[in-house]
Amino acid sequence: MANQKIYSIEVQGDFLNKQVQAKPMHSIAELIWNSLDADATLIEIKEETYGTGKQRIIIADNGAGFTHFEAPSLFGNLGGSWKNLAGQSKGKQRFLHGSEGKGRLKAFSLGRVVDWDVCYKDGTCFKQFTVSMLHDSLREVRITEPVPAKENRTGVRCIISELHKTYEFLNSEHTVQDLSEIFATYLNSYKDILINLPAGKLDVSVAITSIKQLSLGMIQDGDIEYPIELEIIEWKNATDRAVYLCNEAGLPLLQSDLRVQVPGLNYSAYLKSAYISKLSRDGTLGLAEMNPTLIEVMTRVKDAIKTFYRESGAEKAQSLVGRWKEEQVYPYKNEPQNLVEKIEREVFDIVAVNVNNFLPDFDTSPQKGKKLQLRMLRQAIEKSPEELQLILTEVLDLPEKKQKEFARLLQETSLSAIISASKVVSDRLKFIEGLDALLFNDDEKENLQERTQLHRLLAENTWIFGEEFFLSVDDQSLTEVLKKHLVAIGSDTVVDQPVKRVDGRRGIVDLMLTRSIPCHRQNEMEHLVIELKRPTVKIGASELTQVESYAFAVAQDERFNGADTRWTFWVISNDMDDHARRKAKQANMQAGLIHQSDDKRINIWAKTWSEVLQANRHRLKLFQQSLEINADRDGSLTFLKETYANILGEKDDSSNVSAKESDL
Numbered sequence: 001m002a003n004q005k006i007y008s009i010e011v012q013g014d015f016l017n018k019q020v021q022a023k024p025m026h027s028i029a030e031l032i033w034n035s036l037d038a039d040a041t042l043i044e045i046k047e048e049t050y051g052t053g054k055q056r057i058i059i060a061d062n063g064a065g066f067t068h069f070e071a072p073s074l075f076g077n078l079g080g081s082w083k084n085l086a087g088q089s090k091g092k093q094r095f096l097h098g099s100e101g102k103g104r105l106k107a108f109s110l111g112r113v114v115d116w117d118v119c120y121k122d123g124t125c126f127k128q129f130t131v132s133m134l135h136d137s138l139r140e141v142r143i144t145e146p147v148p149a150k151e152n153r154t155g156v157r158c159i160i161s162e163l164h165k166t167y168e169f170l171n172s173e174h175t176v177q178d179l180s181e182i183f184a185t186y187l188n189s190y191k192d193i194l195i196n197l198p199a200g201k202l203d204v205s206v207a208i209t210s211i212k213q214l215s216l217g218m219i220q221d222g223d224i225e226y227p228i229e230l231e232i233i234e235w236k237n238a239t240d241r242a243v244y245l246c247n248e249a250g251l252p253l254l255q256s257d258l259r260v261q262v263p264g265l266n267y268s269a270y271l272k273s274a275y276i277s278k279l280s281r282d283g284t285l286g287l288a289e290m291n292p293t294l295i296e297v298m299t300r301v302k303d304a305i306k307t308f309y310r311e312s313g314a315e316k317a318q319s320l321v322g323r324w325k326e327e328q329v330y331p332y333k334n335e336p337q338n339l340v341e342k343i344e345r346e347v348f349d350i351v352a353v354n355v356n357n358f359l360p361d362f363d364t365s366p367q368k369g370k371k372l373q374l375r376m377l378r379q380a381i382e383k384s385p386e387e388l389q390l391i392l393t394e395v396l397d398l399p400e401k402k403q404k405e406f407a408r409l410l411q412e413t414s415l416s417a418i419i420s421a422s423k424v425v426s427d428r429l430k431f432i433e434g435l436d437a438l439l440f441n442d443d444e445k446e447n448l449q450e451r452t453q454l455h456r457l458l459a460e461n462t463w464i465f466g467e468e469f470f471l472s473v474d475d476q477s478l479t480e481v482l483k484k485h486l487v488a489i490g491s492d493t494v495v496d497q498p499v500k501r502v503d504g505r506r507g508i509v510d511l512m513l514t515r516s517i518p519c520h521r522q523n524e525m526e527h528l529v530i531e532l533k534r535p536t537v538k539i540g541a542s543e544l545t546q547v548e549s550y551a552f553a554v555a556q557d558e559r560f561n562g563a564d565t566r567w568t569f570w571v572i573s574n575d576m577d578d579h580a581r582r583k584a585k586q587a588n589m590q591a592g593l594i595h596q597s598d599d600k601r602i603n604i605w606a607k608t609w610s611e612v613l614q615a616n617r618h619r620l621k622l623f624q625q626s627l628e629i630n631a632d633r634d635g636s637l638t639f640l641k642e643t644y645a646n647i648l649g650e651k652d653d654s655s656n657v658s659a660k661e662s663d664l
Contacts, residue, residue: 033097045197047167097251177239183202243256247276264313317352456644460644540580544594576608
């Protein structure tokens with residue numbers, strides 16, 4: 001054309017080629033952003049057929065456009081956009097999305113030729129001109145001279161022709177949903193905007209179910225702290241569950257690869273921060289998945305989405321759960337007592353309600369059967385994802401896709417690990433408090449039998465003496481102790497002679513625990529031999545002599561010898577007499593240590609149950625506070641009696657102390 005000028009874009013060719021690569025839907029989104037940044041209130045995206053049946057795509061708006069004077073710098077100077085210097089649009093003072101003028105080049109991912117027909121106001125009159133570019137020569141921008149406009153209005157018509165292929169995505173409801181997600185935060189802020197596509201208009205007010213605003217703390221970047229916020233939008237229609245990295249105004253700059261498995265929740269999430277704007281200005285936002293700071297933040301995002309899912313799902317489930325409670329089939333009787341129980345209950349409600357929705361006969365099944373199935377579902381959730389999938393498959397016959405979704409839910413939320421850990425801590429706290437009551441309540445300790453009750457309880461709960469130990473000998477002779485020791489160290493020594501105490505008698509060991517000691521020597525072991533006494537028996541001279549005789553038998557028998565083995569002996573009861581207390585408070589020795597060999601490989605201790613129980617309480621205290629677990633004394637005693645009814649129901653203790661002392 002005679003009335004046009006050609007301008008050059010002064011950037012590298014590979015940079016331009018990178019800008020024109022985009023998915024079709026994202027290209028349309030960028031062109032919509034251009035219209036919004038120009039204060040458009042009406043944007044029409046449509047397809048037209050022209051010439052010999054060729055297709056073209058048109059994005060038309062009623063925005064302010066741009067002047068003929070501004071055009072050369074807008075198109076010929078990428079990165080020098082006026083938006084770089086302004087945080088808001090010129091007319092309506094809206095938050096700006098773009099800042100470098102690169103978005104318009106995304107149009108070339110759709111077609112070879114792009115024309116921008118621009119109408120703008122020049123003083124009191126309206127003028128129009130055209131900007132044209134070709135995919136073949138991206139460095140060249142052709143701009144016609146301005147002429148009087150045919151209509152007294154402003155706006156831009158972006159016309160993409162000679163399309164690379166026939167596109168159908170503009171007629172898809174999925175595209176309407178995708179674009180609704182991208183522009184949701186913007187359209188919620190500026191409600192006077194209408195965006196029309198061939199498949200329908202973007203109406204987020206109708207499409208959105210709920211919105212949740214969250215603060216995720218701060219991002220530390222050098223000496224600067226940036227606040228970060230997360231907006232989670234729940235949609236009525238299916239979504240791709242995308243997470244968008246946004247500027248501080250909530251305008252998406254990049255879609256993250258993060259996806260969170262939350263069955264049945266249609267959401268999009270928007271991470272907002274000035275830090276993300278900074279990365280965009282620096283040109284490093286595209287490397288977000290490699291940014292350690294953002295990686296850590298995305299972990300917070302993931303956790304927040306899971307929490308939103310649990311809480312919103314549990315809230316929706318309340319009406320059905322209320323009916324189950326009335327029918328007395330709901331497997332929980334009391335309200336959650338701590339954080340873990342609350343999370344467990346929320347996940348159960350979500351899974352149970354979905355089971356009800358996907359199995360038409362479930363809700364109308366007999367009360368007894370429904371109660372059993374819900375109880376089994378609860379137990380499966382508490383145990384593991386594998387257990388849950390087994391119940392969903394073999395008992396409830398849920399579709400395979402749903403089985404996998406719910407099993408993955410437990411894995412993704414780490415709920416199984418949380419519940420398992422909390423149950424272990426809770427049960428141990430109850431065990432400790434219950435044991436405390438058995439040992440120190442007057443009525444209980446008088447009836448507590450040493451071998452048939454106390455011994456058996458501790459044999460099943462050796463963790464109370466140390467997490468790293470495992471039970472290797474239970475109520476067996478010193479000869480069996482030797483055999484277990486030789487197996488532990490990998491020795492093939494044949495035991496053809498029994499182990500005798502110093503006085504020639506056989507000794508029966510209550511418990512022997514074993515552990516491997518992490519060190520540079522592979523076979524280093526430690527054995528902990530424990531002599532239990534009834535709570536009514538004080539540790540005195542005879543009790544110390546007994547445990548010493550075991551230790552000295554080990555020391556004198558060369559088959560126990562070995563530089564890589566340590567032996568520790570405990571005698572435990574509620575209290576000590578004066579003789580034992582003096583022995584337990586020797587100069588230059590730790591409190592409670594009554595004997596130590598010269599090579600420190602054999603140690604003998606006198607301990608009270610108060611010391612042992614308090615050490616365990618201290619060890620579990622951090623977990624107890626984090627998980628908000630409480631173990632009261634009476635409830636714990638009941639727990640102990642119910643859990644170990646097979647042990648605590650026994651009253652006969654035919655093997656008393658004197659029997660153990662005999663030469664069996």
